[in-house]
Amino acid sequence: MLMFHKYLSKIEALLEDGKDLELHVFLEDMHAADIAEVLENLEDDQIKHVFSLLSDDKATEVLEEINSEQFSDILAELTYEKKVTLLENMSQDDIVDKLSELSESRQKEIIAFLDFEDAEDVKELLIYDEYTAGRIMTKDFVSIKRHFSVYYAIETLRATAPDAETIYYIYVTDDIDRLVGVISLRELIISPPNRPIEQIMNENLITVNINEDQESVANLVSKYDLLAIPVIDDLGVLRGIITIDDILDVVVEEAT
C-alpha cells in the first residue's frame, strides 16, 4: 500500500510537470498491475494521457489488469487500429473476464474489433455460467492429433506457441477432437522425431467438465499438482484449458 502511494504521487508530479518522456520510461518499468491500480485513482483526462504513453505491450497488460468499467472507457477512446492491436494481444480469458461484466450491447461493440476466430471463441466462452469451468477456461491451448509424428508435433507447437497460455502441456485429440492424451514439452523434446505421438502420450488424463464448479476445479488442480487442466464437454471433446494462475485468482478472490 505504501508502494502504491509512492507510485501515484510520482506519476501525478510527472503529469503536472508535463514530463512525458520521463513518465513513459517510469511506466514501462512498472508492473501492469500497479499501473492499473494508479489509473483507478486518476481523472479521466489524466487516464487517457497516461495510457497514450504506454508501449503496446504494456498497454495490453494494463488492459488485462484494470476493472471492466475502465477497460470499456479506455478502449472507447482509442483509434480503430489501436483497439485491434491491443485486443489481439490480450489473453482470451482476460477479454472474457472484462466483457462478462459489461452490457450485452457494449460486449457486441467490443467483439466487433476481434478477428473472426477470437470473436467466435469469446462468444462461446461468454455463454457459460459464472462460477463454471467454462467461464475461466481459454481456447488458446496447443493441441495435436494422435497420429502426428513427434517432428510434426514440434512444428505445430512452434506455429501455435506464441498465442498459447501454456506450452508445458500439449493435448492430444482424435479425429473428432475428443481428448485422448497429453504430452509434456519435456517428453516431446526428448523423443525420437519419427515416433507417433500416440505411442508416447500419457493416457491417464485428469479433466474437468465444462459445467464443473470452479471450486472443484481448484481442488483437482491442487490435489494433482497441475499447471493446467483440460476442460471437456459431455462428448469428451476438448473445449479449453484452465491454467493454475487463473485458478489461484478465483480462490483468492473468493477468500477475500
Add this chain to the structure above:
Amino acid sequence: MLMFHKYLSKIEALLEDGKDLELHVFLEDMHAADIAEVLENLEDDQIKHVFSLLSDDKATEVLEEINSEQFSDILAELTYEKKVTLLENMSQDDIVDKLSELSESRQKEIIAFLDFEDAEDVKELLIYDEYTAGRIMTKDFVSIKRHFSVYYAIETLRATAPDAETIYYIYVTDDIDRLVGVISLRELIISPPNRPIEQIMNENLITVNINEDQESVANLVSKYDLLAIPVIDDLGVLRGIITIDDILDVVVEEAT
C-alpha cells in the same frame, strides 16, 4: 469419489489374489495423490506390502502426498538405504510439511537420514511460525551472483536445476547474498554468453518477508501473476522461494 472406490476395490482384489506384478503395473500408472488416498483406507500390513511394490520415483511422490502420521509410520518400516534414497528425492517443502505435524523427537529421528545440507535447511524451515511465508518456502532455488556472465550462469543452472523447484526464474544475489535481481530462463537463453548478468537482470523485484502472512503472499502472487515469489529476511538476504502450486494448496486448504 467414484474413481476412488474403483481404485480401492481393484487394489484390494489384486492384494487378495496375490497378483504382485499386476498390482505393481497398476500402481505405477496411478497418480501418487490417488495412491495416497487408497493407502489411508488399507490395513497396516496391506500398506506395507503396497508401498514395497512401488518404484522409488512413485514411492517418493506418494510420501509427498500422504498425511504426516502415515508418512512417519511408512518411513519407520523401511531399510536405512531406502529411507535415505526416498527422503533425498522428496521436495524440501514437502518434508517440512510432514515433519511440522510430528513430535520433536520423531522430527529428529527423520532429519538424521537427510544429508548435512538438507538437514540444515529443514531445521531452519521448521523454526518459522505456521501460516508464515518462511514455513512454506523451499531453499531449492537457483541463484547466481550479479557479476556472473550469462555463460557461467547457464552452467550453474545446469548443475543445480535437477534439485530446483522451478527453473523459470533465476535469482541474482550480491556478494553477501542479498537479492538484487531476477532473470527468466527465457531471457538468459537469448542473451549473449559474455554479457554480465547485472546488465540484463530485472531489478524490479516483488518479494515477501520471511515472516509475512501466507494470505498476503497469495494476494501478491495472484496480483502480479507470478509462478514463484522470492522470500527475503530483514537484511534483504534471499532465504527461499515459494512456488504457485504451494500457494494454491494453502488457499484451497483454507477455503475448505
